[in-house]
Amino acid sequence: MILAIETSCDDTGIAVIKASSKGPIFNVLSNIVSSQAEVHKKWGGVYPMLAKREHQRNLVPVLTQALEQAKLLKISKSKFLISKQIQNPKSKMLESILEREPELLKKLLLFLKKYQKPDIDAIAITTGPGLEPCLWVGVNFAKALSYTWNIPVVAVNHVEAHILINFLPKINEIFNYQFLISNQFSNSNFQKLMPAVCLVVSGGHTQVILMENFGKYKILGETRDDAAGECFDKVAKILGLGYPGGPIVAAKVAQFSISNFQFPIKLPRPMINTKDYDFSFSGLKTAVLYNYKSQPEKIRRNKKYILEICAETQQAIIDVLLKKTIKAAKDYKAKTIILGGGVAANDELRKQFIKNCKLRIENCNLLIPNKDLCTDNALMVAVAGYFRFKQGKTENWRDIEAEANLRLE
Numbered sequence: 001m002i003l004a005i006e007t008s009c010d011d012t013g014i015a016v017i018k019a020s021s022k023g024p025i026f027n028v029l030s031n032i033v034s035s036q037a038e039v040h041k042k043w044g045g046v047y048p049m050l051a052k053r054e055h056q057r058n059l060v061p062v063l064t065q066a067l068e069q070a071k072l073l074k075i076s077k078s079k080f081l082i083s084k085q086i087q088n089p090k091s092k093m094l095e096s097i098l099e100r101e102p103e104l105l106k107k108l109l110l111f112l113k114k115y116q117k118p119d120i121d122a123i124a125i126t127t128g129p130g131l132e133p134c135l136w137v138g139v140n141f142a143k144a145l146s147y148t149w150n151i152p153v154v155a156v157n158h159v160e161a162h163i164l165i166n167f168l169p170k171i172n173e174i175f176n177y178q179f180l181i182s183n184q185f186s187n188s189n190f191q192k193l194m195p196a197v198c199l200v201v202s203g204g205h206t207q208v209i210l211m212e213n214f215g216k217y218k219i220l221g222e223t224r225d226d227a228a229g230e231c232f233d234k235v236a237k238i239l240g241l242g243y244p245g246g247p248i249v250a251a252k253v254a255q256f257s258i259s260n261f262q263f264p265i266k267l268p269r270p271m272i273n274t275k276d277y278d279f280s281f282s283g284l285k286t287a288v289l290y291n292y293k294s295q296p297e298k299i300r301r302n303k304k305y306i307l308e309i310c311a312e313t314q315q316a317i318i319d320v321l322l323k324k325t326i327k328a329a330k331d332y333k334a335k336t337i338i339l340g341g342g343v344a345a346n347d348e349l350r351k352q353f354i355k356n357c358k359l360r361i362e363n364c365n366l367l368i369p370n371k372d373l374c375t376d377n378a379l380m381v382a383v384a385g386y387f388r389f390k391q392g393k394t395e396n397w398r399d400i401e402a403e404a405n406l407r408l409e
Helices: 037-041 048-069 089-097 102-114 132-149 158-167 187-191 228-238 245-254 282-294 303-331 347-360 378-390
Strands: 002-006 011-020 025-035 122-128 153-157 173-176 196-201 206-213 216-222 336-340 365-368
Touching: 002 048, 002 132, 002 378, 011 048, 011 378, 025 048, 025 378, 037 048, 048 102, 048 132, 089 102, 089 132, 102 132, 122 132, 122 158, 122 378, 132 153, 153 158, 153 378, 158 196, 158 206, 158 336, 158 378, 196 303, 206 303, 216 303, 228 245, 228 282, 228 303, 245 303, 245 347, 282 303, 303 336, 303 347, 336 347, 347 365
Parallel strands: 002 122, 122 153, 196 336, 336 365
Antiparallel strands: 002 011, 011 025, 173 365, 196 206, 206 216
């Protein structure tokens, strides 16, 4: 049984899974996500210290909900924490662990006093990459639970979690032209998928990664400036559409009648023809800004103009992501392309990847998570945590650290 915690950005997530060693067969007991999108909307982006504060407020309620849904929440029969908490040795240690999260400490002490230790084998926690203040709230919370419950901790890389959620049967969409993977995961059908080229694309990450096995990765290319999701957010802000930008731009495009993907507005496809696998989306954002500023006020407020520039922006991003990913898959003779990250929830991107992988790469498998599992969630952390736990990669709570720039390699 794995309890997982995700706080790398602005979503507070906790999930519980049960996995049998045969297969493994995963049973998702709970997957709770508390979004901060409304909190950050008026700022047009995520403010790390504000997100940290919200994580402090949300973690204990989300933990309570996740354990209750998993049927693991039981009222304590013993007074683990007495009313004079300040004199309790365990309380003193918890105060030390959560000294920078006083609101979280207060809520956790009340939780621990009320509920029993759940039947959990390990706590999986995202340690990076991400926003450092946000990561530390989750890490310290995991430390506090690990210390109190005497349960080992598994450190999970956020990017790896976006990849491994694809190996949760019945959850992902499998577009498979060579053979059909059974609902039960096994090493034999996993090996038929390797090597794989993974595209992890979100607000904070745009990377092409070669996966040869669990835990064996090589970053082939990544963005040199803005991530694709960040570009969506900035374009939406320029156009005055709000936050988060990706879903808003996609919704605008859905209103627009597209004919052969030809638009009066033409935007650049940065680095699309370079021989490497790197990306750059800062120039695309700047091109949108210049185009927008060059228009008279009447055009800027014209609905058709906004829809056109949204459609062209989205297609420019998809064109670059597609070409670089397919190039990498061909160069490395990949048997599978794996998508992950919030931008992978974009309907048009999914549709074009399905079409192009089938037409342009012979016998290629394409794995895409369900849309609600593309964005940050703790279920992906639980799956990644399970595989690391089975490999014996657990740590003492004292040794867990947050690392904002953690690399997958």
